[in-house]
Amino acid sequence: MSKYTIIKCGRLYTGQNDDFLTDMEILVEDDRIKEVDKTVTAVPGAEIVDLSDATVTPGLIDAHVHYSFGEWRTRAHDTIYEAPIYHGMYALYNARKSLARGFTTVRHCGTNCNDAYSVVVAKRMIEDGQFDGCRLVVAPHYLSTTNGHGDFSKLMMTNPYLADRIWQDYPGRGSGPDEFREVVRKQIKYGADFIKIFASGGFNSEGDGPEDYTFTDEELQAIIDTAHAMHKKVSSHTYGPDLVEKQLNMGIDGIEHGALIRDPALLARMKEQGVYLVPTFSPYEGIIHPNEDNLKNQSPGMRRKLRYYGDWLREAREVIVASDIELGYGTDFVAVHYPYEGGWEFYNMLGSGVDPLRALAGATRVNAKIVEMEDSIGAIAPGYYADVAAWKRDLLTDPCALLDCAFSMKGGKIFRTEADI
Numbered sequence: 257m258s259k260y261t262i263i264k265c266g267r268l269y270t271g272q273n274d275d276f277l278t279d280m281e282i283l284v285e286d287d288r289i290k291e292v293d294k295t296v297t298a299v300p301g302a303e304i305v306d307l308s309d310a311t312v313t314p315g316l317i318d319a320h321v322h323y324s325f326g327e328w329r330t331r332a333h334d335t336i337y338e339a340p341i342y343h344g345m346y347a348l349y350n351a352r353k354s355l356a357r358g359f360t361t362v363r364h365c366g367t368n369c370n371d372a373y374s375v376v377v378a379k380r381m382i383e384d385g386q387f388d389g390c391r392l393v394v395a396p397h398y399l400s401t402t403n404g405h406g407d408f409s410k411l412m413m414t415n416p417y418l419a420d421r422i423w424q425d426y427p428g429r430g431s432g433p434d435e436f437r438e439v440v441r442k443q444i445k446y447g448a449d450f451i452k453i454f455a456s457g458g459f460n461s462e463g464d465g466p467e468d469y470t471f472t473d474e475e476l477q478a479i480i481d482t483a484h485a486m487h488k489k490v491s492s493h494t495y496g497p498d499l500v501e502k503q504l505n506m507g508i509d510g511i512e513h514g515a516l517i518r519d520p521a522l523l524a525r526m527k528e529q530g531v532y533l534v535p536t537f538s539p540y541e542g543i544i545h546p547n548e549d550n551l552k553n554q555s556p557g558m559r560r561k562l563r564y565y566g567d568w569l570r571e572a573r574e575v576i577v578a579s580d581i582e583l584g585y586g587t588d589f590v591a592v593h594y595p596y597e598g599g600w601e602f603y604n605m606l607g608s609g610v611d612p613l614r615a616l617a618g619a620t621r622v623n624a625k626i627v628e629m630e631d632s633i634g635a636i637a638p639g640y641y642a643d644v645a646a647w648k649r650d651l652l653t654d655p656c657a658l659l660d661c662a663f664s665m666k667g668g669k670i671f672r673t674e675a676d677i
């Protein structure tokens with residue numbers, strides 16, 4: 257027998273249009289939305305959820321998380337010293353915490369440890385109902401060259417013998433197009449929903465910089481072609497405009513960060529080619545809106561690089577905000593905040609002048625396309641999964657609104673919110 261729930265919404269953002277409807281109802285049958293209307297069909301015995309004093313949205317999506325650690329202050333240490341089960345258990349923990357904060361789907365963009373397939377296990381356990389948690393879309397290991405941004409053995413670079421031993425076994429490591437073809441095939445074989453690569457160096461790592469190219473052209477093309485042959489997308493951590501352009505010519509699907517893109521024409525080309533951008537505003541906030549407390553919590557290397565690139569980052573942020581490219585919504589919290597604190601990206605987007613409705617579109621319909629689930633999540637509409645969140649504060653005026661979740665439902669099931677756990 258079907259289970260029915262009727263949700264009464266004071267205000268409703270459906271994720272499909274840039275507006276709010278008032279006094280609406282949602283009829284949920286089992287795990288799906290059946291009707292959305294001023295008054296839905298009265299089903300005897302339906303559970304009534306009264307959110308008439310709140311704003312209802314689709315369950316939100318964070319398109320850039322790293323879920324396999326817990327305490328960001330000791331993340332580097334834990335990467336080396338903790339066992340695979342630790343990373344899998346933390347993926348479950350973070351998924352539960354995110355769900356309690358109204359984020360019903362997240363895209364896990366890789367882990368730097370030698371057995372990140374534990375995150376695939378966490379995903380499966382949640383799907384099978386053994387644990388409560390948001391939906392996980394997973395790239396288990398990110399792909400990196402030696403000394404690339406994903407070469408976590410640099411954490412022990414003062415001991416080359418041990419660093420080499422640990423790096424040699426990393427499943428995302430390769431050298432040359434043949435090795436990377438094999439790496440892509442194995443990631444997909446063991447459960448990757450997409451492929452995540454570190455095409456450029458980065459900020460939060462020693463020994464590489466955001467303008468560094470880490471793959472050869474042949475390696476990049478081999479990765480993209482192999483993933484596409486198996487119908488998987490490739491998402492590329494990239495900062496500099498030259499490398500973004502190079503990958504556009506190669507058929508890349510999406511760019512993570514892009515924080516040094518200050519050429520509007522390049523963003524226009526991305527839009528025209530249908531290449532998505534997940535700009536992850538949050539990690540660079542300490543320098544964009546100078547905040548010593550925030551910077552203090554970053555690693556010394558990241559702090560140094562943020563200061564060096566400060567003007568460029570600020571200029572690029574303005575260009576990205578002024579463009580009309582769809583912005584994905586992703587936090588990339590590995591420092592400063594916990595991985596499940598997805599609401600902070602809204603705060604940082606609004607603080608950079610992004611319209612709240614554009615930010616909400618990012619966390620719903622734009623991200624739904626990025627995770628290739630646009631027909632089933634990211635909208636309050638008949639046929640979609642009943643992934644529903646509600647918020648106590650005004651989403652149009654309060655940048656902290658997505659930090660205050662009043663209600664969380666995934667697949668028609670109501671979960672406890674942050675205040676309860």
Ligand SMILES: [Zn+2]
Nearest residue numbers: 320322365588
């Ligand atoms: Zn990341």
